[in-house]
Amino acid sequence: MRVxxxxxxxxxxxxxxxxxxxxxxxxxxxxxxxxxxxAKMVATLTRIFGIEHLNLAEDVVQxxxxxxxxxxxxRGIPENPSAWIMRASRNLALDVxxxxxxxxxxxxxxARLIEAGGSSSPGVVSFxxxxxxxxxxxxxxxxxxxxxxxxxxxxxxxxxxxxFSVTEISRAFLTTEAAIAKRLTRAKQKIQEAHVPxxxxxxxxxxxxxxxxxHSLYLLFNEGYKASSGxxxxxxxxxxxxxxxxxxLAQHRAGNQAKTHALLALMLLNVARTPAREDDQGNLLRLxxxxxxxxxxxxxxxxxxxxxxxxxxxxxxxxxxxxGIAACHATSVDYEATDWxxxxxxxxxxxxxxxxxVVALNRAVAVASVDGPQAGLKxxxxxxxxxxxxxxxxxxxxxxxxxxxxxxxxxxxxxxxKAFELAETKSERAFLLKRLQHCADGTTS
Numbered sequence: 001m002r003v004x005x006x007x008x009x010x011x012x013x014x015x016x017x018x019x020x021x022x023x024x025x026x027x028x029x030x031x032x033x034x035x036x037x038x039a040k041m042v043a044t045l046t047r048i049f050g051i052e053h054l055n056l057a058e059d060v061v062q063x064x065x066x067x068x069x070x071x072x073x074x075r076g077i078p079e080n081p082s083a084w085i086m087r088a089s090r091n092l093a094l095d096v097x098x099x100x101x102x103x104x105x106x107x108x109x110x111a112r113l114i115e116a117g118g119s120s121s122p123g124v125v126s127f128x129x130x131x132x133x134x135x136x137x138x139x140x141x142x143x144x145x146x147x148x149x150x151x152x153x154x155x156x157x158x159x160x161x162x163x164f165s166v167t168e169i170s171r172a173f174l175t176t177e178a179a180i181a182k183r184l185t186r187a188k189q190k191i192q193e194a195h196v197p198x199x200x201x202x203x204x205x206x207x208x209x210x211x212x213x214x215h216s217l218y219l220l221f222n223e224g225y226k227a228s229s230g231x232x233x234x235x236x237x238x239x240x241x242x243x244x245x246x247x248x249l250a251q252h253r254a255g256n257q258a259k260t261h262a263l264l265a266l267m268l269l270n271v272a273r274t275p276a277r278e279d280d281q282g283n284l285l286r287l288x289x290x291x292x293x294x295x296x297x298x299x300x301x302x303x304x305x306x307x308x309x310x311x312x313x314x315x316x317x318x319x320x321x322x323x324g325i326a327a328c329h330a331t332s333v334d335y336e337a338t339d340w341x342x343x344x345x346x347x348x349x350x351x352x353x354x355x356x357x358v359v360a361l362n363r364a365v366a367v368a369s370v371d372g373p374q375a376g377l378k379x380x381x382x383x384x385x386x387x388x389x390x391x392x393x394x395x396x397x398x399x400x401x402x403x404x405x406x407x408x409x410x411x412x413x414x415x416x417x418k419a420f421e422l423a424e425t426k427s428e429r430a431f432l433l434k435r436l437q438h439c440a441d442g443t444t445s
Contacts, residue, residue, distance in 0.1 A: 027069065038061045039163060041085075041089045042061050043138070043161075045093055051191055055188065058160070064085050064088035064092060136248065137252055140161060140249070142191070143160055143212075149190075152183035152187040153216070155183045156183075156188070157216035158219060161245070166184070168223060206254055210257065213249065214246075217249070218319070221238070221242035224238025224241070225270055225274075239271050246267060258310045259320070261309040262306070262323050263323075265303045265319075266322050269327055270326050272296040275294040282430075284430070292333070300331070303323070303326070304330075307324070307327055318353045321347075321349055325346050325347065328346075340369040343366045357388050358392070360383040360384065361392075367379040373405040373406050380395075391422060397419040400419060412439050413436055413439035416432050
């Protein structure tokens with residue numbers, strides 16, 4: 001198994017000649033490796049140490065990443081950075097095993113993870129891709145064990161499998177960092193107390209846990225598709241990680257179900273539009289401003305294929321409905337041809353399954369596209385629990401757009417100002433400043 005993608009290996013090869021030798025560049029590379037490799041290593045070490053020692057597995061991998069940050073600025077980035085991280089993690093794990101009597105008998109298994117000495121291919125290890133993949137699937141289902149409170153299941157999966165920070169998770173849940181930290185602590189305590197087995201469940205137990213696994217992957221994709229903070233609107237590495245994990249789940253008999261394919265279709269159909277969501281300067285573009293020739297047609301074809309596969313069995317989940325909405329956009333030849341009536345009908349059905357304020361806000365946009373901006377504002381005012389959207393910048397941005405369409409420029413400007421104060425990505429803030437300028441100069445585009 002190659003432990004680094006060709007892109008990561010190439011980064012290591014040229015890094016010392018270019019900017020990656022700088023501390024900030026090295027930090028970016030280590031973060032990239034953390035996102036892509038640490039979950040694999042944590043999952044494998046957790047199986048060897050035992051799930052009750054999840055914190056130890058995380059600490060070992062974190063220590064290896066810390067050593068990279070300390071040594072690479074002085075010694076240079078290794079030829080294969082990913083293999084370096086994994087080797088350091090394994091060596092640290094061996095140190096723990098030799099030191100702690102409770103792990104006696106595990107040394108042989110850890111040793112299997114050590115790369116063959118003298119190999120000309122430093123990325124080659126004894127463990128197979130299937131073994132690593134199964135470990136990650138097991139970890140998905142462990143995080144979603146019914147003994148763990150539902151609100152903590154997804155948070156634990158995002159933290160353990162996807163490398164989310166507490167801040168990122170809190171934004172995904174629209175709650176505080178303290179609340180998320182408490183959820184994570186309680187979840188790990190439950191795992192220890194219940195002696196949760198490190199396995200993929202079967203039967204009814206599988207069905208109960210699969211929903212939480214899919215929800216975790218859904219939130220991971222959402223954070224990538226519209227980042228909650230930072231300079232970039234889209235975090236492509238998170239989108240790809242979510243797609244890869246969902247594909248892994250769909251390929252396994254435990255996860256090869258209609259709703260898994262529906263979620264995968266949703267991801268593929270949305271990410272296909274990513275190349276056109278920003279202009280060359282990184283400015284956010286609305287759907288009607290996007291160059292549809294830049295949409296990834298191969299990705300759209302894959303998405304529609306999985307959407308067809310999701311029709312097996314007759315089950316309709318929220319992922320089916322959202323994928324259907326995404327398909328309406330992805331297959332429209334231009335903005336004017338968008339079937340907004342069908343999109344609104346899909347949102348009406350989605351509200352029957354998920355009447356959350358965010359879904360209701362998206363539905364209000366569809367209402368406005370079918371029946372006009374006044375109807376859209378009425379739909380916004382009718383949102384149940386809309387106070388939960390008080391810290392959600394898109395809530396104010398949507399209202400601002402609808403007020404603009406009604407030529408209520410002062411009201412629109414007030415909403416755009418509120419949205420600007422809450423938006424945290426560079427492109428979103430630039431977009432909102434542009435909308436404020438349009439309110440002042442009397443233009444609408």
